[in-house]
Amino acid sequence: MKFAIIGAGVAGSYLGNMLYNNGHEITIFEAFKKENHWPVCAWGASKHMLEHFSQKAGLEFNQYIHHVGKRLRMELPNNKEEFLQLHGLVTYDKKQWEADLLKDINIKFGSVCKLETFPAGKYDYVLDCTGFHRALLPRTKSDFIIPAYEYLVENIQDISEFYVIGYKGARGYFWYFPLSNGRGFVGAGDIDKKYYGIKEFFKRYPNAKIIKKIGRPIRLSPPKLMEPFYNNNIIGIGESIGTVFPMLGEGIIPSLLCCEIFLKVIEETKDNADKFDKELYRKNVLEKFGYYYDVYKIIRLKMDGKLNTVKHFNLLFSMYRNMKKEEKRFGFEISFDKMRRLVNAL
Numbered sequence: 001m002k003f004a005i006i007g008a009g010v011a012g013s014y015l016g017n018m019l020y021n022n023g024h025e026i027t028i029f030e031a032f033k034k035e036n037h038w039p040v041c042a043w044g045a046s047k048h049m050l051e052h053f054s055q056k057a058g059l060e061f062n063q064y065i066h067h068v069g070k071r072l073r074m075e076l077p078n079n080k081e082e083f084l085q086l087h088g089l090v091t092y093d094k095k096q097w098e099a100d101l102l103k104d105i106n107i108k109f110g111s112v113c114k115l116e117t118f119p120a121g122k123y124d125y126v127l128d129c130t131g132f133h134r135a136l137l138p139r140t141k142s143d144f145i146i147p148a149y150e151y152l153v154e155n156i157q158d159i160s161e162f163y164v165i166g167y168k169g170a171r172g173y174f175w176y177f178p179l180s181n182g183r184g185f186v187g188a189g190d191i192d193k194k195y196y197g198i199k200e201f202f203k204r205y206p207n208a209k210i211i212k213k214i215g216r217p218i219r220l221s222p223p224k225l226m227e228p229f230y231n232n233n234i235i236g237i238g239e240s241i242g243t244v245f246p247m248l249g250e251g252i253i254p255s256l257l258c259c260e261i262f263l264k265v266i267e268e269t270k271d272n273a274d275k276f277d278k279e280l281y282r283k284n285v286l287e288k289f290g291y292y293y294d295v296y297k298i299i300r301l302k303m304d305g306k307l308n309t310v311k312h313f314n315l316l317f318s319m320y321r322n323m324k325k326e327e328k329r330f331g332f333e334i335s336f337d338k339m340r341r342l343v344n345a346l
């Protein structure tokens with residue numbers, strides 16, 4: 001089949017690789033020029049899952065790992081502190097990983113695609129992998145995004161663990177994600193745009209040298225609130241349709257899981273474009289990411305100061321049960337007690 005993939009982020013790169021290697025004709029359009037293209041992200045995700053996707057795409061994931069986390073330190077309001085044991089959370093060279101996925105594929109860099117002008121009729125399907133931008137699909141009323149930015153820094157000698165500061169009311173958090181050789185990402189997502197922790201970090205580490213400042217908002221509204229997923233022959237995949245875990249603003253693995261759902265439905269078409277079952281894709285995405293809606297409700301209630309751990313026990317338990325089922329996919333320990341303590345502390 002003939003595909004246009006719009007956006008060479010995590011979803012676009014993985015789909016590009018998989019569709020190309022399955023004999024489809026693909027063209028990739030990326031808004032940034034090649035020299036400025038950078039995956040805006042703190043590059044943290046579960047090693048187990050990235051090994052799985054790398055293997056499918058013919059890459060050896062170990063080559064890309066920067067830092068293997070042992071524990072994550074969390075500073076919480078009122079001088080509280082919590083630690084999470086990490087079971088596979090790593091940082092990795094996301095830029096190189098995505099570049100290697102597409103190494104045999106021609107990418108049209110510097111192409112900012114728009115619905116009004118894109119020649120969608122030239123393709124069997126156009127895949128909107130533009131992430132937060134959702135450039136080719138209609139806007140939705142319930143979109144909810146959190147502003148975020150980060151610095152890539154170097155010359156950091158004495159923190160070698162994942163470190164976050166949770167903001168009161170779960171209105172965002174600060175992060176330090178270590179890479180290798182004294183490099184790391186310092187950043188924050190914050191509904192109130194105060195980004196507490198960033199200035200403080202640079203005061204505490206005066207030798208930290210900024211290499212790059214990057215940012216864009218992160219979509220927190222889950223797939224249930226991001227319909228439609230398709231419009232004629234345009235199909236949304238990844239963050240463009242809300243596959244971000246709302247509690248953490250974590251979207252690498254969810255976007256790849258969304259690609260996996262899409263690829264499975266494509267496989268069923270037996271190369272007949274008319275047979276692609278958009279409704280099945282829609283249904284499977286809604287099912288896979290169904291509990292993200294509960295997680296989203298928890299976050300919104302907390303942000304509005306309305307979350308009550310007794311009254312909303314069912315929501316909290318749904319989040320716990322579903323996360324526990326997929327503990328490896330997250331790469332950190334999932335404990336109900338810690339979860340409840342955290343929700344209360346924030």
Ligand SMILES: Cc1cc2nc3c(=O)[nH]c(=O)nc-3n(C[C@H](O)[C@H](O)[C@H](O)COP(=O)(O)OP(=O)(O)OC[C@H]3O[C@@H](n4cnc5c(N)ncnc54)[C@H](O)[C@@H]3O)c2cc1C
Nearest residue numbers: 007009010011031041042043044113130131238239251252
């Ligand atoms: C500061 C920050 C830190 C984050 N850290 C993490 C983290 O550590 N771990 C994690 O799991 N998630 C993290 N996330 C979220 C995660 O990066 C995203 O959810 C994930 O990358 C989404 O993948 P995607 O392929 O759907 O979209 P993206 O990776 O965002 O890719 C979209 C691509 O489309 C291109 N594009 C956009 N509009 C157009 C257009 N009109 N025409 C052509 N191309 C276009 C963009 O340039 C981009 O290359 C972070 C997000 C931010 C903002």
